[in-house]
Amino acid sequence: MSDASNSGSVTITLDGTNKSSRAPLVQASVGPAVADIRKLYGDLGIFTFDPGFGMTAACESKITYIDGDEGVLLYRGYPIEQLAEKSSFTEVCYLLLNGDLPNEGQLKQFTHDVTMHTMVHEQIRNFFNGFRRDAHPMAILCGVVGALSAFYHDSLDISDPRQREIAAFRLIAKVPTIAAMAYKYSIGQPFVYPRNDLSYAENFLYMLNAVPAEEYKVNPILARAMDRILVLHADHEQNASTSTVRLAGSTGANPYACIAAGIAALWGPAHGGANEAVLKMLGEIKTPENIPDFIDKVKDKNSSVKLMGFGHRVYKNFDPRAQIMKETCHEVLAELGIKDEPLLDMAMEMERIALSDDYFIQRKLYPNVDFYSGIILKAMGIPTYMFTVLFAVARTVGWVSQWKEMIEEPGQRIGRPRQVYTGATNRDYVPMGQRG
Ligand code: CMC
Numbered sequence: 044m045s046d047a048s049n050s051g052s053v054t055i056t057l058d059g060t061n062k063s064s065r066a067p068l069v070q071a072s073v074g075p076a077v078a079d080i081r082k083l084y085g086d087l088g089i090f091t092f093d094p095g096f097g098m099t100a101a102c103e104s105k106i107t108y109i110d111g112d113e114g115v116l117l118y119r120g121y122p123i124e125q126l127a128e129k130s131s132f133t134e135v136c137y138l139l140l141n142g143d144l145p146n147e148g149q150l151k152q153f154t155h156d157v158t159m160h161t162m163v164h165e166q167i168r169n170f171f172n173g174f175r176r177d178a179h180p181m182a183i184l185c186g187v188v189g190a191l192s193a194f195y196h197d198s199l200d201i202s203d204p205r206q207r208e209i210a211a212f213r214l215i216a217k218v219p220t221i222a223a224m225a226y227k228y229s230i231g232q233p234f235v236y237p238r239n240d241l242s243y244a245e246n247f248l249y250m251l252n253a254v255p256a257e258e259y260k261v262n263p264i265l266a267r268a269m270d271r272i273l274v275l276h277a278d279h280e281q282n283a284s285t286s287t288v289r290l291a292g293s294t295g296a297n298p299y300a301c302i303a304a305g306i307a308a309l310w311g312p313a314h315g316g317a318n319e320a321v322l323k324m325l326g327e328i329k330t331p332e333n334i335p336d337f338i339d340k341v342k343d344k345n346s347s348v349k350l351m352g353f354g355h356r357v358y359k360n361f362d363p364r365a366q367i368m369k370e371t372c373h374e375v376l377a378e379l380g381i382k383d384e385p386l387l388d389m390a391m392e393m394e395r396i397a398l399s400d401d402y403f404i405q406r407k408l409y410p411n412v413d414f415y416s417g418i419i420l421k422a423m424g425i426p427t428y429m430f431t432v433l434f435a436v437a438r439t440v441g442w443v444s445q446w447k448e449m450i451e452e453p454g455q456r457i458g459r460p461r462q463v464y465t466g467a468t469n470r471d472y473v474p475m476g477q478r479g
Pocket residue numbers: 095279282312313314315316317341348349350351352353354355356357406408411412413
């Protein structure tokens with residue numbers, strides 16, 4: 044470890060022997076210390092078992108901090124609430140990538156560097172024709188982002204800091220363009236080229252909604268809401284998709300391939316697919332009167348039904364992003380003049396019932412970021428199947444920052460978990476005629 048300090052240790056003793064292993068305690072700048080068990084196998088001949096990695100720190104990072112018990116989320120030390128209120132997504136991108144908030148000149152230069160990469164190679168358009176019109180845009184995003192490495196050969200040398208930087212700009216700039224193209228393809232409209240005079244969020248809304256036949260003006264309220272949604276989703280330390288990006292990157296794979304791997308991991312309903320799943324769930328419940336029956340199903344150990352948008356591996360208190368998302372939801376609906384949104388009423392009723400139910404209280408299950416985000420996005424006219432794509436657009440900067448941090452770490456090694464093998468032991472091959 045490079046910057047973490049050691050203080051104290053834990054000693055693990057193998058019962059029934061006189062063998063022990065001393066694991067130094069590594070202090071985090073904030074949060075619990077970790078036991079460095081790297082000598083464990085050498086000392087005792089055993090590994091640790093931690094399915095789901097709930098207790099295992101796989102890396103050292105300076106990017107994002109979460110205190111799940113207190114509901115705290117910091118990007119580079121700055122509370123998410125302050126960034127959501129006062130910052131912009133582009134500034135947050137700079138912060139996550141570089142470690143500090145930019146001054147005016149730095150932000151101007153960074154914004155310029157990102158916007159200069161918003162277009163994609165014209166030949167990338169051809170990829171889209173290979174997909175069915177009803178392809179899920181996450182499938183398209185995954186494929187086309189992975190294919191970027193075939194177009195941008197001058198940013199594949201991961202040992203060159205300048206090439207890493209250009210790859211970072213390209214990914215942050217091009218993922219929204221590809222995401223919007225995937226959407227346009229799904230509805231049979233022409234692709235809309237990016238506009239570099241618009242902010243990141245404005246340009247994304249423009250590429251999603253504009254058509255060549257008429258002028259399109261971006262609604263500033265929706266652009267602000269989109270910017271905030273992007274800020275809230277920008278990074279979340281070592282979640283499943285980020286860990287996937289790191290694991291892929293640890294092999295030396297190019298950054299475009301790594302981000303495509305992250306997009307694939309994000310797609311699942313337990314992760315980034317949850318925002319889509321929340322709306323599906325609310326649609327299936329139909330009316331608030333059906334909520335108690337649904338909650339009974341969720342609590343039934345024999346059913347696999349989950350309350351989507353609830354629970355989190357790390358937050359055992361309110362997800363601070365969910366609080367901001369709920370407020371933004373009310374603001375957006377008010378600004379759009381939507382007085383009565385049955386989905387929001389149902390979500391609030393669901394939250395009220397769940398938060399007073401012993402099942403959820405005992406398990407510390409609270410609404411997460413995805414519980415309200417879908418309702419805002421729906422109000423903004425974005426179809427459900429695009430929700431996870433939006434999450435991917437926002438998270439790209441987090442993935443890229445984490446990938447860069449890993450590549451730049453001295454002594455970085457390939458990620459390679461161990462296993463508890465419980466299969467057959469060594470046995471001889473049996474010829475076909477002798478098998479039972
Ligand atoms: N509905 C009902 N029960 C739940 C839920 C839920 N949403 N989440 C957890 N539980 C129960 C779980 O069944 C278990 O019960 P028991 O102790 O009786 O076996 C207990 O709570 C502990 O849960 P867990 O499965 O050990 O928790 P985990 O850390 O492995 O899973 C999670 C975290 C987010 C995958 C899970 O809470 C979940 O599936 N939630 C719904 C999907 C969702 O909203 N995902 C978005 C996460 S936030 C955005 C992101 O980072 O992608």
